[in-house]
Amino acid sequence: MKIVKSIDELRKDLKGYKLEGKSIGLVPTMGFLHEGHASLIRKARAENDIVVVSDFINPIQFGPKEDLKIYPRDLESDSKLCEDIGVDFIFAPEASEMYHDRKTFVDIEDMSNNLCGAKRPGHFRGVCTVCTKLFNITGADRAYFGQKDAQQVAIIKKVVFDLNIPIEIIPCPIVREDDGLALSSRNTYLSKEERKAALCLSKAIFKGEDLAKSGSSVSEVLSKMKEIISSEKLARIDYISAVDLSTMEDAKDFDGDRLVAIAVFIGKTRLIDNFIYRR
Ligand code: AMP
Numbered sequence: 001m002k003i004v005k006s007i008d009e010l011r012k013d014l015k016g017y018k019l020e021g022k023s024i025g026l027v028p029t030m031g032f033l034h035e036g037h038a039s040l041i042r043k044a045r046a047e048n049d050i051v052v053v054s055d056f057i058n059p060i061q062f063g064p065k066e067d068l069k070i071y072p073r074d075l076e077s078d079s080k081l082c083e084d085i086g087v088d089f090i091f092a093p094e095a096s097e098m099y100h101d102r103k104t105f106v107d108i109e110d111m112s113n114n115l116c117g118a119k120r121p122g123h124f125r126g127v128c129t130v131c132t133k134l135f136n137i138t139g140a141d142r143a144y145f146g147q148k149d150a151q152q153v154a155i156i157k158k159v160v161f162d163l164n165i166p167i168e169i170i171p172c173p174i175v176r177e178d179d180g181l182a183l184s185s186r187n188t189y190l191s192k193e194e195r196k197a198a199l200c201l202s203k204a205i206f207k208g209e210d211l212a213k214s215g216s217s218v219s220e221v222l223s224k225m226k227e228i229i230s231s232e233k234l235a236r237i238d239y240i241s242a243v244d245l246s247t248m249e250d251a252k253d254f255d256g257d258r259l260v261a262i263a264v265f266i267g268k269t270r271l272i273d274n275f276i277y278r279r
Contacts, residue, residue: 001083003075003090007098007137010091014050014138022049026140026167028131031055031092032072033081036175036183040144041085043172052138053082055092060099061126072188091138098133106132106163108155111248115151115261116272119238127152128159135160135167143167148174148182150259150274154248174273176202182273189269197234198266201273204228204240208260209275218242218252221260229264238263238270245276255279 004010014024025048027040033055044051055078062068075092082090105125111117112124135143145153153171160169175183180202181195190198204225211221222240229235243250245257254277261274 001079001087001090003079003092005091005093005097007093010052010089010137013089014052017050018139023142024048024050024052024138024140026134026138026143027051027053028134028143028145029053029055030057030071030185031078032074032185032188033078034175034183034185036146036148038081038085039175040146040172041082041087043170044142044144045086047170048142050089051085051087052089052091052140053078053087054134054138055090056098056130057095058098058126058130059095060105060129061123063120063122066120067186067189070189072185091134098130105129106159108159108162111151111155111158114243114248114250115239115241116149116263117151117155117248119263124152124155128155131156132159132163132165135165140167142170144170144172146174147171147274147276148184148272150245150261150276151248154246154259180206182271184271186269186271190266194234194266194269197232198269198271200229200232200235201262201264201271204262205260205273205275209277212254212258212260212275212277218254218258225260225262229262234266236265238265 025044027044029037057071106128107125117124157169181198208221208225240262242258242260245259251258258277263272
């Protein structure tokens with residue numbers, strides 16, 4: 001496994017493999033890797049000749065008051081996890097390698113007006129820009145994304161379609177702790193008490209999914225989920241919404257594929273979770 005910090009070097013290395021007709025799988029991450037990331041990396045390993053994991057805390061997807069400065073990082077332990085799975089390249093550039101004198105961004109209309117897009121202005125512009133750059137730098141055949149960030153998956157799929165980027169986007173299921181909490185690098189911010197409180201997210205998600213499957217309406221599902229989260233005193237709801245899975249527009253019914261997504265502050269830590277309802 002090779003850790004590469006330069007765009008040119010990675011390009012050169014991967015070009016050789018492309019010329020040999022080898023397939024490349026890319027797993028974009030911000031590092032501090034856990035089992036959620038590992039599940040994406042294993043799938044990429046199983047489906048491609050060459051696996052590239054990008055390990056880059058993308059500054060332009062953070063708002064001015066967000067946690068960019070304290071976002072956890074540990075390239076050494078990330079390298080070990082990647083080495084164990086059999087990754088070929090970790091791409092871990094400095095921010096200055098990815099961005100200098102930037103004037104061009106990739107942005108998406110409408111689909112970023114809701115959910116995290118509404119609560120984190122500029123976030124998806126940063127995500128779309130960095131992902132497009134990573135797709136161009138690696139020339140990967142497939143890129144693996146977690147459904148934990150379901151709006152991100154929908155948006156990246158649309159960017160790839162609209163801009164004719166020759167890459168297949170592969171969504172992967174949410175990996176959870178045994179007690180239900182969705183794995184996240186941000187879980188490390190939680191105190192012991194907050195960690196317990198954070199279970200209100202998965203409880204609300206599981207209950208909401210049950211209700212949706214058994215025929216409850218969108219408003220019944222959302223109000224039960226709100227009730228579960230509001231009963232936890234350390235929790236503050238940022239949003240709870242049901243949207244159309246492909247357009248990300250508000251949905252009033254379950255007459256189609258839906259994403260039911262939540263963002264909740266546990267103390268100062270903002271966590272997200274969701275379920276997908278397919279008709
Ligand atoms: P991040 O490092 O948080 O930007 O995440 C990198 C990728 O890992 C994204 O595609 C996430 O959706 C995915 N991911 C993060 N947490 C999980 C999880 N608990 N289950 C599945 N995928 C995840």
